[in-house]
Amino acid sequence: MDTGSDVIWIKCLQSSNVFNPAESSSCSYYSCDSLSCNDLGASGNTCGGRDFREPCYYIGEYVDGSTTRGTISHDKFAFEGSERELVDVGHLDFGCSNYSSWEFVGNQTNRIHFGSEKQSSHTAWCCQTPFDQEEKAYYYVTLNEISIGDQDVPLPDGIFSMISDGEGGFVIDSGTTYTFLRSEAYDALIEALGEAIDLPQRRGPSEWYELCFEGSFEDLDSAAPDLKFIFDGAEVILMKQTTYIEAEKGLWCLAMVRSNEELSILGNMQQQNYFVGYDLEQEVSFAPVDCATF
Incomplete structure (x- = not known):
């Protein structure tokens, strides 16, 4: 989907x-x-x-x-x-x-609901952020800031804004695996993460994995502050399990990659353990959920 x-x-x-x-x-x-x-x-x-x-x-x-x-x-x-x-x-x-150009390996099942009402009475929708109504090609949203713990990542002003020729902006997309960030934002993020996490660092086995940490997941979980994406009206806290991926035994890499374009994308790995609700004319909503219970 x-x-x-x-x-x-x-x-x-x-x-x-x-x-x-x-x-x-x-x-x-x-x-x-x-x-x-x-x-x-x-x-x-x-x-x-x-x-x-x-x-x-x-x-x-x-x-x-x-x-x-x-x-x-x-x-x-x-x-x-x-x-x-x-x-x-x-x-x-x-x-x-x-x-x-690729083969899908190992499909996972998930749930999708259609209708005029947000589904499930036990769903605690924490927050909503409006869509950019002027662009219909994708689901554009406004990302204002990224924070690591209680520190804001020093991003260039307007880095996620759409520019005059229609390029750029920030999109939420269920079909892109990893989050893609413009180079200027990606550089600022990995520098800030490198300073915040006191674990041995190196590049990963793939050119996509530019920042990786050596150790167990428990080491990473205790050393890494929470990563938060701050949208207009919504703050989405990313779990460690959806922020890092074990690229090889004992090597945990940031599951976000550098965009070769001016467009940035919130990918599906960072949407895991959230219900994501689309009001197609207005907004996207988020609700934290433990998907392992389904």
């Missing part, structure tokens, strides 16, 4: 197919002259200069460099409900992928 992408897609003509369109009597593809194809924009399809009757091929590119492509299609969809019943949602447009 990806809140940061225009196209939903499933594997069709690849290894480990999820879906074979030839076996569905209700599935068909869109042609290049269709509204669904045009909605992708010139950069999202390959129809330029081709016969308008040919299939519309979509192109999906992600921040981490991975890609997917295939035909824009439509078919009947149903999802499993809370009582394991099938919930029919009618026809949906989707990408029937014949290529993706």
